[in-house]
Amino acid sequence: MEWAVVVEDDPAIRKLIVDILNEIGLLTLDFDTADDALTYLRCMPDGCLLVITDQALRGQLQGAEFIRMVKEKWPATASILTSGSVLEASIVPYSTTYLAKPWSKDDLVRAVANLLQPDRPFGK
Template identity: 45%
Template sequence: MDIQWQELQPIQGDVIVIEDDPILRELMVDIIEQLNARCVAFDNADDALIYMLKPDNPFALLIADHGVPGTIQGMELSTMVHQRWPDVGIILTSGYLLDVSALAPNIVYLLKPWSLDGLVTTIAGLVQPGVALHKTAG
């Protein structure tokens, strides 16, 4: 997979990925790295939150699966991150339909299975709103 996205500006800060499925987590890391961004991946939200709370770990985007092991679920973490870091883009994913009516308007919900194009355009919409993307095979 080598896709170049024109008009996508570099992401300033880490992209945090929380996904308990190791294959999907690796795929997401690969996609983020293809976008020339630094990705830090976790299999649970508890460890990710500990990482995010450290002052020397700036992050620009959170992509969290809702149903992960641990004491914090993706929807809860998304709300917590939005409250503490309102400028951070947030993508919540799940293989199940969730009632997302209580989520803040800038938290984007992607139902699994999402497409590569859907994930990348959602990321771009959060980190550089209003810029249309065009892809070319690399």
């Protein structure tokens, strides 16, 4: 369960997220739709450590709905929701970190660190 799922329909942003996560030591699986990611995850009994998804995606599932479905089956999964649009707080699932685009590498690393290592402040 030491891997992350990245769902982003923009290939350049998806590659950037994957590269950053790999750089900080996480294994990744990436998808361009939440539908494909959920289909894959349903075959994995332990789920994954972290999901990072954009809100606006191609396919039937949007990011927030995907996160809710993942957390329903694997409640301990950490989650980050990104969006280039302003999202109402009610859209962001409980215990999910929201990152507005454009975000920086430090923003993403800080968000991941805060979720996966909350007892070790970023930069310490």
